[in-house]
Each structure stands twice: as C-alpha cells, then as structure tokens.
Amino acid sequence: MKAASAAKDKIVEWANDPEVQKAAYKYAGVAADYAWQSVSQAAEALIPPQEPDTFGRQSGRREKGCSEP
Numbered sequence: 001m002k003a004a005s006a007a008k009d010k011i012v013e014w015a016n017d018p019e020v021q022k023a024a025y026k027y028a029g030v031a032a033d034y035a036w037q038s039v040s041q042a043a044e045a046l047i048p049p050q051e052p053d054t055f056g057r058q059s060g061r062r063e064k065g066c067s068e069p
Contacts, residue, residue, distance in 0.1 A: 016021055
C-alpha cells in the first residue's frame with residue numbers, strides 16, 4: 001500500500017507542475033490536429049465532391065430523381 005500511495009503522491013506532484021501542464025497542452029493540440037486530419041481524410045474518401053450547378057453553386061440536388069426547386 002505504501003508503494004501505491006507514493007506513486008499517487010508523485011503523480012499528483014507531476015500533474016501540478018506548470019511545465020508538465022504546458023507540455024501536455026502542446027501534445028494534446030498535436031493529437032487533436034492528427035485526429036482532425038484523419039476525420040477530414042475519411043470525409044473526403046466517403047463523400048464524393050459536388051459539381052457546381054448551372055449557376056456555379058455547389059449543389060447535391062442534381063442527383064438522380066431530384067428536381068430543381
């Protein structure tokens with residue numbers, strides 16, 4: 001039980017260190033960037049690009065069976 005208590009105390013001390021917090025914030029941002037890139041790549045792979053309609057707008061209505069408003 002002493003080892004667990006000592007480990008907990010060290011972790012609390014480490015987590016409250018401003019330098020460690022700064023590094024953790026930086027790495028969390030890097031992880032978020034990678035996650036966003038993965039989501040963007042997946043969306044590009046799953047959602048086909050839309051072609052502009054006759055007015056130059058991006059529209060998904062020109063698919064089969066869809067009528068213009």
